[in-house]
Amino acid sequence: MTEEAAGLHLRGVSYRYAGTDRRVLQDVDLDVPAGRVLGVVGRNDAGKSTLCLVAAALAPGVIGGRLEGQVSIDGVDSRSFLPHEAAQRVGILFQNPETQLSGTAATVFEEVAFGPRNLGLPLADLVERVEEALDQLGIVDLAPRDPQRLSGGQAQLVALASVLALRPGILVLDEPTSQLDPAGTRLVGDALARLAASGRAAVLVAEHKTDLLERLADDVVVMDAGRVVISAPARDALADGRLLELGVTPPARVSISRAAAAAGVETRLAGAAWT
């Protein structure tokens, strides 16, 4: 595999769910090389969650439907993977953490160990992976808790830990911080930034929180009606004047500067404490 091929690359990708004629993704091109973070934003129903399923080879691999174009995972066409092969390369975090948790584990520790245990690792490696994932997300103290008795935000962190423990080379995250408090959001942002900076993973993250993406993402694509309508370095994409009409809340820095300018106020906000 060449260096350019590592990571996730989509070319001319369109997708229809089984039994429907509508292309919920249309002619999507995007690149997430190893070591980079790509943010995906767009109004609800723009196709973000579908993009996540396609990027993780779950669509059409597991749920069926029709894919056109090419989804390349570390240089290999996603359609040539069996589901368990794709799962070893791409880790996906679903939008609803309760979809993710196995429901069979008695403790959070066992829950996070569930995935890597299926990789047949020696016990010591398994324990190390679980401990590292819990530590990265600041939830070591949840280890003995019952996964069914977590708050929404705690469940989301545990679900993410269970994906991180698989140490996938490609990480696909569908709104990973939707239920998190600001500290949890920062922890997730830091963990993902560290992971990408290590060069070990390519990260695709669908997120409504543009303040987070402004700090975390290298590049951002804005989707609308299944198409990529803006694709640019994060700072440029998130300052684009079309965001609000595309259903995306601009970062607070951008909206406040704009509101101040509209009110005729000269601002020098560069030094102000943003996020």
Place this chain on the structure above:
Amino acid sequence: MSGVDVSGVDVSNPPSIEAIRCEALAFTYPDGTAALRGIDLAIPVGGRVAIVGQNGSGKSTLVRQLNGLLRPTSGTVSILGRPVGRRHVAELARDVGLAFQNPDRQIFAGRVSTEVAFGPRNVGLDGAALDEAVTRALGLVGLADAGRTNPYDLGFSKRKLLALASVLAMGTPIVVLDEPTTGQDAGGIARIESIVEALAAEGRTVVTISHDMRFVAESFDRVVVMREGRIVADGTPAEVFAEAGWPALRSTNLEPPVAARVGASLGLGATPTEGALVEALRSASA
């Protein structure tokens, strides 16, 4: 949106009655987790109150006490002047509507309109009045065209709006929204803000749980900060998000809204909302 009729049900109450009163409320889960450790909280009829705090601080446990899904381990909860005591969940459902954080805990019907009709039908609405309540609630959340859809053909954010519609259709005097803006795009958040506005204009009491400090500052007149099952701050957004309140916020892993931080860093005083910040910038530069 003021004056918009959300349910068609008269919710006027004598202003002397409190919508919600908790006294020394404590709750411990069967596994020993002490989620509430002595909550004293009074919310007047018509109040708009946001409960904030870190994950696991007891917010969702607290609102489940308000409609009887959970019962106090000790202390009391009164709704509209009457102790919850052993009042049945079905009876409390006429007073308090709760939209869950996770809509899939709530949705069960095979059709959107059936889902929304379930609650009001159970409190005695039928025929044209029921149809009207359902249509109005679906219109408010922007799902007017989705009545015949299967809820699970809707995306997560629309299922959340559907769960909200089911609660609005009940026409309860108290509406509790657990993380309503989660997963919503800019348009969805604006819609929820206008629904809160409309509920308040009708004199309903609105309680939300949220991590979205911008939403809290823009749409609520009171902020209650929780940490480890206790209330650690309680005041208007201007008070709680002013610099003096930041230690309490940060002790429970929260950050004040960006507008408040920018205002403080520029020495402009308390600017909890973007509008307040722009106003302060304008007078400072005048």
